[in-house]
Amino acid sequence: MTTAPADPALSPVPGSEAALPAAPDPRARLRRAVAHHGPVLALYGVLKLVGFAVFMFLLDSAGDFREKHPRFGGGARPWDVLGSWDGWWYQQIALHGYDPALEPIPGATGLITLEGNSAAFFPLYPALMRMVSEVTGLGPYGAGMTVSVVSSFVAALGIHAVTARLGGRRAGLVAVGLWAVWPGSGAEWAVYSESVYTALAAWACYAVMTRHWLTAGVLTFAAGLARPTAVTLVAALAVAGLLAVWRREEGVRRPLAAVAIAPLGVAGYLGWVGYRMGDWSGYNKLQDGAWAHKFDWGRHTLDVLTSVPVGHFDYRFAMPVEDLIGVGVVLLVPVLTVLLVRLRPPAVLVVYTVLSYLMVMATQQYFGNVSRYLLPLFPLFVPLALAMRRLKWPSLATVLGTAALASGSYAGYVLFELGVP
Numbered sequence: 001m002t003t004a005p006a007d008p009a010l011s012p013v014p015g016s017e018a019a020l021p022a023a024p025d026p027r028a029r030l031r032r033a034v035a036h037h038g039p040v041l042a043l044y045g046v047l048k049l050v051g052f053a054v055f056m057f058l059l060d061s062a063g064d065f066r067e068k069h070p071r072f073g074g075g076a077r078p079w080d081v082l083g084s085w086d087g088w089w090y091q092q093i094a095l096h097g098y099d100p101a102l103e104p105i106p107g108a109t110g111l112i113t114l115e116g117n118s119a120a121f122f123p124l125y126p127a128l129m130r131m132v133s134e135v136t137g138l139g140p141y142g143a144g145m146t147v148s149v150v151s152s153f154v155a156a157l158g159i160h161a162v163t164a165r166l167g168g169r170r171a172g173l174v175a176v177g178l179w180a181v182w183p184g185s186g187a188e189w190a191v192y193s194e195s196v197y198t199a200l201a202a203w204a205c206y207a208v209m210t211r212h213w214l215t216a217g218v219l220t221f222a223a224g225l226a227r228p229t230a231v232t233l234v235a236a237l238a239v240a241g242l243l244a245v246w247r248r249e250e251g252v253r254r255p256l257a258a259v260a261i262a263p264l265g266v267a268g269y270l271g272w273v274g275y276r277m278g279d280w281s282g283y284n285k286l287q288d289g290a291w292a293h294k295f296d297w298g299r300h301t302l303d304v305l306t307s308v309p310v311g312h313f314d315y316r317f318a319m320p321v322e323d324l325i326g327v328g329v330v331l332l333v334p335v336l337t338v339l340l341v342r343l344r345p346p347a348v349l350v351v352y353t354v355l356s357y358l359m360v361m362a363t364q365q366y367f368g369n370v371s372r373y374l375l376p377l378f379p380l381f382v383p384l385a386l387a388m389r390r391l392k393w394p395s396l397a398t399v400l401g402t403a404a405l406a407s408g409s410y411a412g413y414v415l416f417e418l419g420v421p
Helices: 024-060 077-082 086-096 122-136 142-166 169-183 183-189 194-209 212-222 229-248 255-262 264-277 283-292 297-308 320-342 346-361 367-373 376-390 393-416
Strands: none
Touching: 024 077, 024 142, 024 169, 024 183, 024 393, 077 086, 077 142, 122 194, 142 169, 142 183, 142 194, 142 376, 169 194, 169 297, 169 376, 169 393, 183 194, 194 212, 194 229, 194 346, 194 376, 212 255, 212 264, 212 393, 229 255, 229 264, 229 346, 255 283, 255 376, 264 367, 283 367, 297 320, 297 367, 320 346, 320 367, 320 376, 320 393, 367 376, 367 393
């Protein structure tokens, strides 16, 4: 049996190793990552630090927090305020877990008829707090701040990725700057779940845009464990997945698998709460009876929008300064949504934005918090970013820097001290 001669083209040649693909150099990859992501993280970090410093200065100079209960916007030090209100509940969950129950307040007949219960707060954020606390030794406050700050940077990277895909890196940087100074952005660096949820939503939308369907499904599943408003993200992914199947842009299995996975997080938690309470609508009853949050088809929102412009503050949960900012944000969103739609972006961004807005508008709640509730609507930054990318860097720095200084008041102090976040 004879052996065929070796192909000279395939034979090793002395000194030819250099022609083979070189293994990736870790240092080169690190340099590329720094060059790509560094400006995003630096811009976001600087703007947030400016706003945060102003917020802390205002807290300290006013001193109002010193006279408040630590659970309700008070504390021994200015930064303690960041762990109050909802932050107190998240810390209790991280320490003690859940005990879902519908407990009536004896003799109560008004809006609030049930005792507050931690089951109203979704589990992903406090679970991350617990994990970080056990790994680092930080207490619940330190762990919560760590999770929020790190997640805010992850969200900034996701917002940049989505916007850069539509309008280039410069537009992506502007969008990140807007995320840092947007009304309600004070909750990004606080013991609140907004940063975690926005990070998941931004990267889920990016995964849909890049056709990584299973990744999008898993991220949306996780978002459903962070906030109940994830139902809008679930719907947005479902529309995008079904459109992809209908247009035959790719196969059927992956988009449909993502659509099937996406709702399991929010549905699973609501189902577990209902089971533990012995009432499948227990979550909604708790929100209504303990916090007066309920779906009212926009009646409360309409009441506010027709009262604030004429100087009347006799509606439910009135907080004049915070509500005035909220009215401005609520009226700005439809304008930005129209500009977004005119850009003809992927359907996932439009559906997510429109449904999230409608869900907030149709719910009775503290209206002044609307700037925080609408903070995860990052696609609204896209049309502004595409317009502002034409500005030269000195002009952009002036605009965003001034907004960062002002955000210490309108996005921080107003939210945590003049309102109920």
